[in-house]
Amino acid sequence: MTTDEEAFRSWAARAQQDLLRTAFLLTGDRHRAEDLVQEALAKVALRWRRLRDGNPTGYARQVVVRDNISGWRKRRREVLGTDPGRGGPGTQVRDHAPATERRIALDAALAALTPRQRAVVVLRYYDDLTERAAAEALGVSVGTVKSQxxxxxxxxxxxxPELAELLGEEV
Incomplete structure (x- = not known):
């Protein structure tokens, strides 16, 4: 194995979980998230010599976001739904920790956002990107990130409304 291959494999092992989390939060679908990350890692691998000394993680994140955007454009009429395993209205959650209930509520609330709004929330508040970095990843202006x-x-x-504490607001 060459030094470039070793460096890429090492970087990919470190970056993969963060990219997968971002992709899952963007899509709400684990399988789609895994596909997006795999495509991003393949694109980084092809450009590794150019990216290795720069910001390969930023490039990979941008690939994930843009490929996801391309996916929504192809499936514009598709509506984000809930995972069948989570149950629907009237399903009672028993003996779950408050953190789990909060996470389920957050997932449902994220699913109610438009794809662009969801992408902005994930990049700004989960990945902790600046407005400028989120705008670059989405290929939009900083003003669009702010408004979205x-x-x-x-x-x-x-x-x-039960998630107000996560938004840093008083209940």
Whole structure:
């Protein structure tokens, strides 16, 4: 194995879980997230010599986001739904820790966002990117990131008022 291959494998092993988390939060679908990460890692591998001394993780994140955007454009009429394993209205959750209940509510609230709003929320608040970095990853202006974040947070407040503490607000 060459030094470049070793360096790529080492980077990929470190970056894969963070990329998978981002992709899952963007899509809400584990299988789609895994596909997006695999495609991103393949694209980074092809450009490794150019990327290794720069920011390969930022490039990979951008590939994940943009490939996901391409996916929504192809399936524009598809509506984000809930996972059948989570149950629907009227399903009772028994003996779950409050953190688990909060996570389920958060997943449902994220599913209520538009794909662009969801991408902005994930990049800004889960991946802790700056507005500029999120704008670059999405290929939009900083103003678009700000407006989409504002709309997304308003929609989250409406969809899941019980999550106000996660938004840093008083209940």
């Amino acid at each position: 974040a504002h709309l997304a947070l308003a929609r989250l407040r409406e969809a899941a």
